[in-house]
Amino acid sequence: MENCKTIFDAAEDVLEILGSQRIEAVVIGAVALAAYRYVRQTQDLDLGVNANIAQLRSLADLLKAKGYSVELCEPDGDDPLGGVIDVRGPFGLVQIVSFADRFPAVIDEAVRVSTLSVRAGSRLKLVPLPHLIALKLYAGGHKAKSDIVELLARNPDLDVESVRKLCRSYRLKGLDKLVTEAGR
Amino acid sequence: MKKPGEKTKRTLPSGRRSACADASLRGEIDRVSRMTVEERITEALTMGSRFVALKPTSAKD
Numbered sequence: 001m002e003n004c005k006t007i008f009d010a011a012e013d014v015l016e017i018l019g020s021q022r023i024e025a026v027v028i029g030a031v032a033l034a035a036y037r038y039v040r041q042t043q044d045l046d047l048g049v050n051a052n053i054a055q056l057r058s059l060a061d062l063l064k065a066k067g068y069s070v071e072l073c074e075p076d077g078d079d080p081l082g083g084v085i086d087v088r089g090p091f092g093l094v095q096i097v098s099f100a101d102r103f104p105a106v107i108d109e110a111v112r113v114s115t116l117s118v119r120a121g122s123r124l125k126l127v128p129l130p131h132l133i134a135l136k137l138y139a140g141g142h143k144a145k146s147d148i149v150e151l152l153a154r155n156p157d158l159d160v161e162s163v164r165k166l167c168r169s170y171r172l173k174g175l176d177k178l179v180t181e182a183g184r
Numbered sequence: 185m186k187k188p189g190e191k192t193k194r195t196l197p198s199g200r201r202s203a204c205a206d207a208s209l210r211g212e213i214d215r216v217s218r219m220t221v222e223e224r225i226t227e228a229l230t231m232g233s234r235f236v237a238l239k240p241t242s243a244k245d
Contacts, residue, residue: 007229034228035221037213041231092229119222126221154213 006091011045011124014087014094017062024111025049026127027118036129037154044093048107050100056083063087106134130163137172152182160184
């Protein structure tokens, strides 16, 4: 529990540093899956952002100056992600995952329409469920597809048609098969 | 044609959804639905430490 509080605190600190560079973020990954009723073990908290390489380098320097252990992984031209910064400490791992120049629209829109936060009073916004599904569909692979099936099965109140519409707007394919598999 | 006294071969019921596994999943979904967002996230982040005793050990130990 203590570690958990600490990772929230670290992520909120990272969010403040992102904000100082005018970079907005939403919580994605396994923490977002847990928020939407698919609870599985995770030791890291992922923040989805749109930051180009120059911004990521600058962020990495700022985080190092704040005392964090930081590793910047820069993408090659074919990478579906725009870069990842691993921020480590006694709290665990906070990952900053950039979708800049790849799939920025989903992060921009998620930031804009997000209404949930990770805990009361926190500025750590959670990616909305339809956008989380879109991100998983973009990621592809068996694990991401399995995550989508679980999310659909565990959120019976979710308006599947709105998810279809969102994924179509992003030209993402493959949702219908997963909807059928989830028994929706 | 089955001969008198011949046992019926039972095949494994694979490729079919399990009703009891579905019922178990529904129970888990109900449990998680009653939790707050913060409680769910906390459970995911602390799961590793709660089940640390289940880490595999060598058979020689």
